[in-house]
Amino acid sequence: MPITNMNRRKALTMLGLTGAAGAIAPNLLVSPAWAARPDTPTGQIVVGVSQEPTVFNPLMPRIEVDDGVQLSVFDGLVRISPDGEFIPALAAEVPTIENGGLSEDGLTWHFKLRDDVTWHDGEPFTAEDVKFTLELIMDPNFRSWRTTGHELVRDIEVVSPTEIKWRMEEPFAPYMSILVETMMVPKHILGHLEDRNEAPFNQAPIGTGAFKWGSRKAGDHVELVANPDYFGEGPFVERLIFKYIPDLTVLYTQFKSGDIDIISNQYITPDNYAEAKTLAGKEVSVVPAPTVESVFLNNEKPQFQDSAVRQAIYAAIDKQTIIDALYYGLPTPSESYLPQQSYYYNPDLPRHEYSPETANKLLDEAGWERGADGIRAKDGVRLSFSNSTTSGNHLREQAQQFIQQSLGEVGIEMTIENKPPAVMWGEYWTQSQFDSVIVGIVFTTGADADVTVRFASDAIPAQGGRGSNTGQYQNPEVDKLLEEAGRIFDQAKRKELYGQVQEIIREDLPLLPLFQYATVRGHKEGLKGIEANINTRIDTWNAAQYYWDQ
Amino acid sequence: MTAVEIHTHKHRWWRSRGVQRFVQHRLAMIGMAMLFLLTLACIIGPYLLPYDELYIDLRARFAPPLSGDHYLGTDPLGRDIAARLLMAGRISLLVGFFAMVLSTAIGTVIGVVAGYYGGKVNSILMRFVDAFLAFPSIFLLLALAAFINPSPVMITIIIAVTSWMEIARIVEAEVKSLRERDFVMAGRMLGLRNSHIMFRELLPNMVGPIIVAATLTVARAILLEAYISFLGYGIQPPLPSWGNMLNGAQQYLATAPWLAIIPGITITIAVTSFNFIGDGLRDALDVRNDPA
Amino acid sequence: MAGFLVKRLWQSIVLLIIVSMIGFGVLHLTPGGPLSQYALTPGMTQETMDRIAEQMGLNRPLPIQYLDWAWRLLQGDWGTSYRDQQPVLTVIGRHLFATLLLMVSSTVISIGLGTWIGIRGATHRYSTFDYTATVGAMIALSIPTFWFGLVGIYVFSLKLGWLPAGNMYTIGDGSLLDYLHHLILPSVVLALVNIAIWSRYMRTATLDVINQDFVKTARAKGVGERRVLMKHVVGNALLPMITLAGMQLPNLLSGALVTETVFTWPGMGRLFLDSLGYNDYPVVMGLLMFSAILVLLGNLIADLVAASIDPRIRLA
Secondary structure, three states, X not given: OHHHHHHHHHHHHHHHHHOOHHHHOOXXXXXXXXXXXXXXXXXXXXXXXXXXXXXXXXXXXXXXXXXHHHHHHOOEOEEEOXXXXXXXXXXXXXXXXXXXXXXXXXXXXXXXXXXXXXXXXXXXXXXXXXXXXXXXXXXXXXXXXXXXXXXXXXXXXXXXXXXXXXXXXXXXXXXXXXXXXXXXXXHHHHOOOOOHHHOHHHXXXXXXXXXXEEEEEOOOEEXXXXXXXXXXXXXXXXXXXXXXXOOHHHHHHHHXXXXXXXXXXXXXXXXXXXXXXXXXXXXXXXXXXXXXXXXXXXXXXXXXXXXXXXXXXXXXXXXXXXXXXXXXXXXXXXXXXXXXXXXXXXXXXXOOOOOHHHHHHHHHHOOOEEOOOOOEEXXXXXXXXXXXXXXXXXXXXXXXXXXXXXXXXXXXXXXXXXXXXXXXXXXXXXXXXXXXXXXEEOOOEOOEOOXXXXXXXHHOHHHOOOOOOOOOOOOHHHHHHHHHHHHOOOHHHHHHHHHHHHXXXXXXXXXXXXXXXXXXXXXXXXXXXXXXXXXXXXXHHHHHHOEXXX | OHHHHHHHOHHHHHHOHHHHHHHHOHHHHHHHHHHHXXXXXXXXXXXXXXXXXXXXXXXXXXXXXXXXXXXXXXXXXXXXXXXXXXXXXXHHHHHHHHHHHHHXXXXXXXXXXXXXXXXXXXXXXXXXXXXXXXXXXXXXXXHHHHHOOOOHHHXXXXXXXXXXXXXXXXXXXXHHHHHOOHHHHHHHHOOOOHHHHHHHXXXXXXXXXXXXXXXXXXXHHHHHHHHHHHOOOOOOOOOOOXXXXXXXXXXXXXXXXXXXXXXXXXXXXXXXXXXXXXXHHXXXXXXXXXXX | OXXXXXXXXXXXXXXXXXXXXXXXXXXXXXXXXXXXXXXXXXXXXXXXXXXXXXXXXXXXXHHHHHHHHHHHHHOOOOOEOOOOOOEHHHHHHHHHHHHHHHHHHHHHHHHHHHHHHHHHHHHOOOOHHHHHHHHHHHXXXXXXXXXXXXXXXXXXXXXXXXXXXXXXXXXXXXXXXXXXXHHHHHHHHHHHHHHHHHHHHHHHHHHHHHOOHHHHHHHHOOOOHHHHHHHHHHHHHHHHHHHHHHHHHHHHHHHHHHHHHHOOOOOHHHHHHHHHHOOOHHHHHHHHHHHHHHHHHHHHHHHHHHHHOOHHHHHO
């Protein structure tokens, strides 16, 4: 049935282009035109994941694979389409300034909720649950995932069971994207508990989603079962099983042998792509991911103070060879920290050119002279720095050594100091103790292009800031643009401002962007409804729509 | 008896029975020969090869052994494996050797002190030995490796810190058995300082067992370095070590098995040599083998 | 006997305290922490990380954290995994079976083969067999276990396709035969070193017995060679071998850890590496205490056997 599939995809794109998806249907993927779906949930799907989902309370700290399960069990007020469109989920409509849901100044938020939603235990979902959820996030005794945006919410008022409104301390446009990632939890289950950190709910969650909690065999799998009372379209399979297979090679083998139906996080390794796409009975495709790989500099280090040095290092890195030779040509070179599919992406940034000559010239002109050992120095600062990453990531370690050699050729010494993950991403990272790091980061908050926590001057933890600007980048102009863009709700205007931020950062090079990730995803032929979404962290964001072709 | 012999025959030690027994020990001699060749190769080999061990050539990735100038093939970055193997040998052998020196020193001091003083000092020190032995040694290794910058010096220290216990036990037992001997008593009566008695009088009597244990410790240290570097927490690339050459080799096992096989065989050869030599030394220095 | 037991128990407790203090200290002084897994989360801020650390009690002074942990442990509370939010004992229990399966099967292999090689080597002293066994044992002791695992996978899984390359069972199968099929390679790899140790030990033990007068007498009396050997040698040597087994326990555990990493075997070794990678302190400490107790128990049994059974006295 590849033709049906193509038609659907094409239709989807068109919907997205007209920007009307949200207005037509509550669920983007809903349309009666494709009738091959079963009337009742049929069969099961085994999703293979290489990390184990362990966190099931959606408000607690979680990693990507946890999202995979949570997005099937829970719903937020709104969700986001692959095109970056907000779509109502538990909300009846997405509040905008046009429809009056948002006040002109962006300070009052007014949500109308669906009236046909029940929790998995049969209790109705109401505005009280929304209020409870937003308050629980800010409860100082609760171990909540993150509070950005939520901390601005004041005076939550339940107008009726299907209506809720609140005031924001200051206008904050990215909040809608944050709400996309904020799943609603039931007040009637958690409300009366004293310790929500250890609640039984956290191990057997009750949500509103297309799938109900089934069972978990820790260290092995999580099983979800179809929710027949789901308010949206779907689900179309009886069981959704997340099978934990820690080794990527074994994960791939199980995919080949057909033991798993979908190979999910962290997908097929690039070196297996060539073979994977020839597999019979499997659909394998390269899907862009929001993660951007970069050589991330600690801008407070004396070696990196000189702009010429950063420009020279960038010029001396042979990006294309790294991508082609080591990553099998899969990722796309990038100049921005934003994924190229983002609405806010600025496509007009200057293109990187690999040129040791330029690097040498820049350094010579800036007065970095080669010493007796061949390493450049200026004013007593040797052009030597360490580079770290998580040990065990072989492709990245190879790229690292290749860059080391390239830099050595222009008189820059880069030493390698790799560390185990727990050490790497501990204080070494958060308190900016590194010289430089090779890392893949999703810079945005949800789908929004707001990067205040990553690049604002007051977001540097090592200097007492509250964000995660571990590169210690400071630029007053960027600060001003970010603040302005966070306060306005006009998308076109915001795109322009974020475009400028990208321009400045490309010029300053506080980090040297290498490429945007591309993942090799795969599933069995005959499994339909699978749709990539750059705005979510995991491929199974829309499992409600999955079905086996009859 | 050996103590006296070692002292009196110092000027012609090579004629002692121990040495003769060692020379006649076939395995030990094979071990010595293998180790000699390996060391020689590591010292002069790199100068004879056409490639530098750090030179990356992405066009020559994954060349199998015996292809062109790459006698042992190339790795995923197109570096010459032969050159890397020999340079890695320098690092791995040095790490193994110095880890042995350090752990022998630690073990000897603790063993001598515990054995000589006995009583409370002994219980406290030996409980520490027991405690360290009760850890799976991998735990301490990995936790410590995470603690510091994994430079070769640090890796050496870490390995030493986790492998001194055996020697401490051996030395403690020896000292205990020698403590009440005449020459120690005499030393005490002469008013010699404790440290003098411990390290000048007692220690020379235990050289045999210490040498044997030390040889086996080199073997163990090389294996430990290989394991933590294999896991990626040891010697950091681009500096090659036998262990970190194996890091990532599992991934390419199907397509480039030589990445795993070549360094592994080399490690086995090196460790076998030390075990052979250790075995020979044990036989040679065993007093029971002396004719009565 | 009772006095000895009390003394040993007391020593073991002191030892456990030292082990827990060293372990706790090393673990908590290591840079990084359990929150590091969230450091790269989009939108994560230092403020949130600090708040979570506060709630988890991670920013209290180390001695207080230790005492808190130890006090709970005394009450039977091993803590809750940071990563899994399940009780530590539950987490360990889930992985215990896999490791025990591996350890037991490899011990069976190594004792069986080791005993046979050792006795045969001793009775055919200086034969080709004996010589090969001696050299083979020393080489076996020199092969890095993890590398031997890789070679095993290369030969038997990738080239011959006889055995699976990892995991404990096939998803959707899990029959006894399937388990055994997966068990062969890792347990043989883990057994290699132990076969060497057992065979060396068995050889020495057998030689000791063969040269004793009562065996010579028995032989002179015309009792069959084989019967003498079986009765006296095995009877005499096997009991001290329990001692050896006890002493070998830490090595066996370390070996299992190494083997599990290569074969993605879902046992305690893998759990240990994973937990260490995430700084899941409660689980790592739990595993540490668990293995220390196991090792001390092994030593205790070994000592008891050694102290209570002197085969020569009984045989006389």
